[in-house]
Amino acid sequence: MDTQLLLKTAMLAGEMMLRSGAETYRVEDTMHHILKTADHIEMAEVLVIMTGISATIKLENEKAVSVTKRVEERDTNLKLVVDVNEISRQYCGDDLTLEQAYEKLSTLKQFEFSRKTTNLAMMGVGVGFTIFFGGSIADTGAAIVVGLFLVAFVSAGQDLKFHPFIQDIFAGFGVAFACCLLKEGLGDQMNMDTVMIGSFMPLVPGMAITNAVRDTLRGDYLSGGARVMEAFLKALGIAIGIGIGLALCAKIF
Amino acid sequence: MNSTVLEMIIRVFGAFLSIYSFAVLLQVPRRFVLQAGIVGAIGGFVYLLAIHFGRGDVMASLYSAVAAAVVSHIFARVYKTPVTLFLIAGVLPTVPGNGMYQTVHYLIDGNEAMSEFYLIQTLEIAGVISLAIFVVDTFFQAFQKSEWKQNSMKYVRKIVPGAEEPQNTEKWEK
Numbered sequence: 133m134d135t136q137l138l139l140k141t142a143m144l145a146g147e148m149m150l151r152s153g154a155e156t157y158r159v160e161d162t163m164h165h166i167l168k169t170a171d172h173i174e175m176a177e178v179l180v181i182m183t184g185i186s187a188t189i190k191l192e193n194e195k196a197v198s199v200t201k202r203v204e205e206r207d208t209n210l211k212l213v214v215d216v217n218e219i220s221r222q223y224c225g226d227d228l229t230l231e232q233a234y235e236k237l238s239t240l241k242q243f244e245f246s247r248k249t250t251n252l253a254m255m256g257v258g259v260g261f262t263i264f265f266g267g268s269i270a271d272t273g274a275a276i277v278v279g280l281f282l283v284a285f286v287s288a289g290q291d292l293k294f295h296p297f298i299q300d301i302f303a304g305f306g307v308a309f310a311c312c313l314l315k316e317g318l319g320d321q322m323n324m325d326t327v328m329i330g331s332f333m334p335l336v337p338g339m340a341i342t343n344a345v346r347d348t349l350r351g352d353y354l355s356g357g358a359r360v361m362e363a364f365l366k367a368l369g370i371a372i373g374i375g376i377g378l379a380l381c382a383k384i385f
Numbered sequence: 386m387n388s389t390v391l392e393m394i395i396r397v398f399g400a401f402l403s404i405y406s407f408a409v410l411l412q413v414p415r416r417f418v419l420q421a422g423i424v425g426a427i428g429g430f431v432y433l434l435a436i437h438f439g440r441g442d443v444m445a446s447l448y449s450a451v452a453a454a455v456v457s458h459i460f461a462r463v464y465k466t467p468v469t470l471f472l473i474a475g476v477l478p479t480v481p482g483n484g485m486y487q488t489v490h491y492l493i494d495g496n497e498a499m500s501e502f503y504l505i506q507t508l509e510i511a512g513v514i515s516l517a518i519f520v521v522d523t524f525f526q527a528f529q530k531s532e533w534k535q536n537s538m539k540y541v542r543k544i545v546p547g548a549e550e551p552q553n554t555e556k557w558e559k
Contacts, residue, residue, distance in 0.1 A: 153411075153469070155469065208412070210414070210467075210470050210473070212412075213469070214417075214466055215414075243412055244412045244413070244414055244415060250410050254406070254410055255406075256402060257406040257410060259399075260400065260402030260403025260404070260406060261400075261478075261482070263402065264396050264400045264478060329482045329486045333403065333477070333480070334410060338477050338480065339411070339473050341476070341480065342476060342518065343473075344515075346469075349519055371488070379493055
């Protein structure tokens with residue numbers, strides 16, 4: 133068996149999962165299972181933290197081989213987590229050869245939904261939460277408009293390649309400002325708080341919160357702590373953005 | 386049908402719509418998006434029910450998060466997929482958006498007492514969400530056979546020349 137290809141496959145699988153928002157233990161688990169399939173293996177060790185991966189493998193009568201990979205960007209893409217999980221299971225269950233597994237991993241379709249669909253979904257989240265928080269029909273209509281603003285601001289932030297923290301501030305600002313404008317137009321018909329809270333929900337760091345808890349539970353304190361930090365920073369960014377938007381509105385109107 | 390029930394149904398539908406959309410936003414595979422929406426609707430329903438029966442925001446969040454986590458774990462076992470798929474979107478109706486907003490709102494207004502009140506409430510709700518995920522995770526783990534632990538020395542696969550190919554005997558974790 134080709135040790136280099138085995139390490140490459142395990143690394144690719146691990147990197148894809150870590151980048152897409154899998155829990156730390158799941159990444160370690162998957163990579164370790166892949167590495168263990170090597171013949172004449174003496175030792176296989178994987179260390180995953182939120183920002184990087186390191187794997188070492190030692191075969192009998194050979195020198196140990198070690199690979200480190202830095203993972204900088206993180207996004208939530210649960211499709212990749214499920215697909216990589218499935219491929220690694222098929223490989224470990226001998227349904228795929230190593231070459232096939234690597235081929236499948238590297239040609240995996242990246243996204244389940246197009247950007248158009250996710251933009252529409254972002255509006256759907258805002259509208260849904262506005263209804264959930266007890267908004268009236270006017271509020272729901274306002275939430276659709278604010279959703280359009282949110283999509284525009286988020287897309288602009290992504291296209292301009294802002295730092296993620298600035299992107300959150302920017303998007304939060306967009307929501308707050310759009311709400312204030314609508315409030316001026318619609319007056320008392322619209323409950324601004326409900327619309328605003330509903331509309332910034334798509335920005336809330338759901339993945340970071342959930343994984344922070346689950347990583348900490350498994351004893352991955354480093355990753356858990358890092359994710360708490362990530363969630364906190366994201367929430368802070370949104371809050372600052374909303375604060376700027378509200379303060380600006382108070383000045384203008 | 387009285388108006389409270391009707392309002393409840395509309396709001397639960399709102400929770401379903403939002404979590405369904407959020408699942409799309411997280412790129413949950415097509416075949417599981419509907420189930421994620423159902424988890425969200427159940428979480429939202431429990432939250433509204435608890436509020437209706439006079440519980441505070443924090444306790445209602447706890448019940449809601451526990452309900453969402455339990456349903457997520459059941460779905461994960463039924464469909465044999467990672468539980469995060471349902472859990473990330475499912476706990477979202479509980480996330481303290483209101484508290485976050487009011488904290489900032491009152492801070493801008495210069496009302497520090499209210500701002501502090503909402504900040505503490507936000508942290509409390511974040512705490513009970515963690516608690517709910519913790520407890521439910523642990524509960525379901527108790528029923529799992531042979532927990533996998535990484536330990537290179539213990540799980541080494543040795544191949545003795547001439548012996549038959551050993552099989553992977555450990556169970557995969559869901």
